Amino acid sequence: MMKTRTIVCILAFLVFSTICSETAVAIPTEVTVRVISKGGKFVGTSMGGASVIVKDLSTGEILARGITQGSTGNTELIMDKPRTPGDTISDETSAKFTATIDIDEPTHAEISAYGPLAQKQSANAVSITQWLIPGRHITAGDAIVLELPGFVVDILAPPAHVTLGGAPQIVKIRANVMMMCGCPLTPGGIWDSAKLEIKAVVKKDGKPAGAIDMKYAGEPSQFEAEYAVSEAGTYEVTVYAFDATNGNTGLDKTTFMMR
Numbered sequence: 172m173m174k175t176r177t178i179v180c181i182l183a184f185l186v187f188s189t190i191c192s193e194t195a196v197a198i199p200t201e202v203t204v205r206v207i208s209k210g211g212k213f214v215g216t217s218m219g220g221a222s223v224i225v226k227d228l229s230t231g232e233i234l235a236r237g238i239t240q241g242s243t244g245n246t247e248l249i250m251d252k253p254r255t256p257g258d259t260i261s262d263e264t265s266a267k268f269t270a271t272i273d274i275d276e277p278t279h280a281e282i283s284a285y286g287p288l289a290q291k292q293s294a295n296a297v298s299i300t301q302w303l304i305p306g307r308h309i310t311a312g313d314a315i316v317l318e319l320p321g322f323v324v325d326i327l328a329p330p331a332h333v334t335l336g337g338a339p340q341i342v343k344i345r346a347n348v349m350m351m352c353g354c355p356l357t358p359g360g361i362w363d364s365a366k367l368e369i370k371a372v373v374k375k376d377g378k379p380a381g382a383i384d385m386k387y388a389g390e391p392s393q394f395e396a397e398y399a400v401s402e403a404g405t406y407e408v409t410v411y412a413f414d415a416t417n418g419n420t421g422l423d424k425t426t427f428m429m430r
Contacts, residue, residue, distance in 0.1 A: 197273035198305035203314035205239065205267045206284045206297075209419050211350035211362065212243040212250070214319060215266025218353045219289025221319065223268040228279040228300055235270030238288065242266060243352045250361055259312045269310065278303045284317045287351055293323040293421050295351070322412040322421030323349045329408070334428040339401040344371045346385065346410040346423065347392050355391035356412075364394075368413040371396050375404045385410065403429050 206214045206221040214221045220238040227234055244265040254260065261267070283298035297317045301309075309315055328345040329335070335342065348356055348369060356364040369385040385394035400406070406429060411422035 197275045199271050199273055200303055200305055201269060201271050201308040201310050202235070202282075202303065203267050203269045203310045204282060204284070205261060205265065205313060205316045206286060206319050207249075207316055208351035208354070209318050209320045210414065210417060211354045212246065212352040213239070213241070213261070213266040214284075214287050214352050215239055215241045215243050217243065218287035218323075218351070220266065220268075221284045221286030222288060224281075224283050225270060225272065226281045226283070228281045234272045234274075234278070234280065237268045237270060239266040239268045239284075239286075243354065246361070257312075261313045267314070272303065274303060274305050276305065282315060282317065284319060286319065287323065287353070290323045290325065292325065292423050293321060293351070295319055295321040319351050320419055321351050322414075322419065323347070323351055323353070324410055324412055324421045324423040326408065326410050326423045326425045329425060329427040331425045332427070334430060335400075336430045338403050338429050339399065340429075342398045342400050342406075342427070342429075343395060344383075344385070344398055344408060344410065345388065345393065345395045346371075348385075348394055348410075348412050348421070349392040351421075357391050358387055360391075366414065366416070368411075368415065369394050370411060371398065372409045372411070373398060374407040374409075375402070377407075380406070400429050405429075 204223045225235040242264040245262050249260045280303050281300050285296045297319050325347040354362050356362050358365045370382050372382045373380045383396045385396045388395040407426050409424045413420050
């Protein structure tokens, strides 16, 4: 009799455990993600935003995805005001992506960002891992902030794959160079172009053909140089920006042909 009762109790426990496991309730959990340009402000609507993906690290399941939207934020808060660890640098308008994720157990998540989406020739990716606890929202303060390295570099001249005639001649190289948030570079400005190395590196028919400094062209984020072409051939131009103080780097490429 005692043996039978024991077996019944064990079976009842197993049935109860199975029911509980099958009826675990997922709890809505809010997560806010912001993407900030290295050395700059938030990547938001003005730059097409940054794509954000929240993924279960153990299964690969995508839990949420979207695009940061909003402003680049308050310049004084981000760039000018002295702050200590824990201080908030975002405000109500600062670009973000907020998702509500239904989870029923602690979840180890990978949170990644890619952007800026409006300047994909300069886009970079960054990711972190973060534990998410059911019902424990991550929305206070700046929430989750991913720092996006790089500079936006967009070669304006010469246009890609153009054919020029009449070597020898001077070819003008012009590029738009800015922070990943779209903030402008100017000599002596908040984002001081005088502290950056901005160069054009040229190859002719696949072989090195010189490097020249890009000079400020008189308008925010505009830089230019002149390159003397003496021979016909196919030329590749790489314009890069480099900040020696933190290693931040961005570049763009174009090609032109000289008859």
